[in-house]
Amino acid sequence: MNIQQLRIMRETVRQDFNLTDASTALHTSQSGASKHIRDLEGELGVDLFERKGKRLLGLTGEGRMLISLIERIVLDVENLKRSAMQLTHEEEGQLSIATTHTQARYALPPVVSQFKAAFPKVHLELHQCGPEEIVSLLKAGKVDIGVATEGLANETRNFACFRFYEWHHSVIVPEGHPLADGQPLTLERIAEFPLITYHKGFTGRSRLNQVFEDAGITPDFVLTALDADVIKTYVELNLGVGLIASMAYHEARDRGLVLLPAAHLFPKNTSYIALRRGYFLRSYIYKFLNICREDLTEQTIRGLMSREDA
Amino acid sequence: MNIQQLRIMRETVRQDFNLTDASTALHTSQSGASKHIRDLEGELGVDLFERKGKRLLGLTGEGRMLISLIERIVLDVENLKRSAMQLTHEEEGQLSIATTHTQARYALPPVVSQFKAAFPKVHLELHQCGPEEIVSLLKAGKVDIGVATEGLANETRNFACFRFYEWHHSVIVPEGHPLADGQPLTLERIAEFPLITYHKGFTGRSRLNQVFEDAGITPDFVLTALDADVIKTYVELNLGVGLIASMAYHEARDRGLVLLPAAHLFPKNTSYIALRRGYFLRSYIYKFLNICREDLTEQTIRGLMSREDA
DNA sequence: AAAGCTTACGAGAGCCGTAACCATA
DNA sequence: TATGGTTACGGCTCTCGTAAGCTTT
DSSP states (O other): OOHHHHHHHHHHHHTTTOHHHHHHHTTSOHHHHHHHHHHHHHHHTSOOEEEETTEEEEEOHHHHHHHHHHHHHHHHHHHHHHHHHHHHSTTOEEEEEEEOHHIIIIIHHHHHHHHHHHOTTEEEEEEEOOHHHHHHHHHTTSOSEEEESSSSTTOTTTEEEEEEEEEOEEEEEETTOGGGSSSOOOHHHHHTSOEEEEOTTSTTHHHHHHHHHHTTOOOOEEEEESSHHHHHHHHHTTSSEEEEEGGGOOTTTTTTEEEEEOTTTSOOEEEEEEEETTSOOOHHHHHHHHHHOTTOOHHHHHHHHHSSOO | OOHHHHHHHHHHHHTTTOHHHHHHHTTSOHHHHHHHHHHHHHHHTSOOEEEETTEEEEEOHHHHHHHHHHHHHHHHHHHHHHHHHHHHSTTOEEEEEEEOHHIIIIIHHHHHHHHHHHOTTEEEEEEEOOHHHHHHHHHTTSOSEEEESSSSTTOTTTEEEEEEEEEOEEEEEETTOGGGSSSOOOHHHHHTSEEEEEOTTSTTHHHHHHHHHHTTOOOEEEEEESSHHHHHHHHHTTSSEEEEEGGGOOTTTTTTEEEEEOTTTSOOEEEEEEEETTSOOOHHHHHHHHHHOTTOOHHHHHHHHHSSOO
């Protein structure tokens, strides 16, 4: 038995039992992969794959029993290499973060600049995309960290999720707008106007819908966007009333617009930081989390990683 | 990197950093082992061993960080092989049990005969020895199961310990002995006679001492033995009063001797079954535990193995 | 036909063990 | 001097990739 055999075994499962894809993914020949699998089956004395003629269709019952151990071994071997790398190049490396516009623009800048000061040699990569893509990038191991409000918290089997910060939606209107008359804000008054807010699945949008539905109100969302900057642009054009995350409003920068707090109308939202479970973490990743939330140290993170939520 | 390198690494640590011993333990050449270690260090880019000239003295700090991962990988690889073996030869194999005389003679016989009926092809090996040796045999992996009253329960880091059954000490005397006069048994009355019981460290002996000490009584242990059969022999010779585990008394077999219950004088004892943590368990091992305690199924055992006590 | 797995085979890398060498107690 | 680790080296196995063959869709 050798590690390559296990790697090929794992990759073949991941590539939906397509040996050709598996071998290209591992930069090796397909014939070699074929032989490796047969050798492994021979040594273990067990058929791992269900075959129809020459095609691989899936795992046998025995294969399913053994694959989890194999996965763990391969993962551990990778982690061993990473750990060793980490020990020699403590300060160098890459940190890839997948995140939404909202986080990248309003929540992460102070974190990133502090992090860059602490680890100048680490190459930072911000991957801006939607919540589903964050999840798949994380799962595929293409990024180290995911940051978003949506989509992460219900993936605690694969990810360890840490609370980042909490925030509320606010209403944003042009100066002199009827809603800015000082009278208390209600859902009914807001819904009298055309609304502009985030796309479905972005930045707490699901909760907004829920609130209106619970109140029996059907608002008119005339325009939805991926980010608050676009929303603000159309609010300035007087196309409607904006509903944005309050940290997206900047008094000096957003002259001509007025922010009306709406914490009493909409429930609070929580943004999460997610890491894959089971993978080795470079020391600077711990540092990054530590900057995000001071109470997260390497020790506490390690502890929370192995359990459920945080 | 390959598995042999990791195996050699692990074995070298286990053999107290003696490469020669490590390589003989793995049935390979010492020169090869030397090379493997240097290759591994080269590939990982880290010195794993502290050296003084050419001697290996211990692990470096980096080595200490990595050794636990290496241990786990090697263990998983072994478990993978065992699991596969298990899947093909479900019913065959060996089951080694280390246990004391008391368990082997009085508690295990019904379990063993039931087990043999269920798995006739499994070769059973009973290793009779003292509690400390049970612990070391288990640790070394020379036996699969340890059964004893003493020594196991405070090793929960290395072993998963399951309660087997509970029992009490009893007093045993020849027929017509003054203690068998029907009057209630007290510590004071017992201590008037010379006592015969188990060696230190065997079958609840420590608790006996504690009870007398707490009562401010200094009994006269004239003779100690490893097992109840020896004790009974000397009680028959009227050399003293016996203190034995009550399950060691058999009315028909032990004619001429009288058992006086002493559950009110001595605290209850618990016998434990111990398994090593982290190792793959053949299906018949689950069956063995299941016979010992009906509520232990493969599922419950798996669950309890990963946690602390049971 | 096209996609996909297996078999055959030759080149080359890597592993192993013997033996000689070197360093430490 | 004995124990223990390293270096050198030849044999040999094992791995890898190309190419051809065979099966299934």
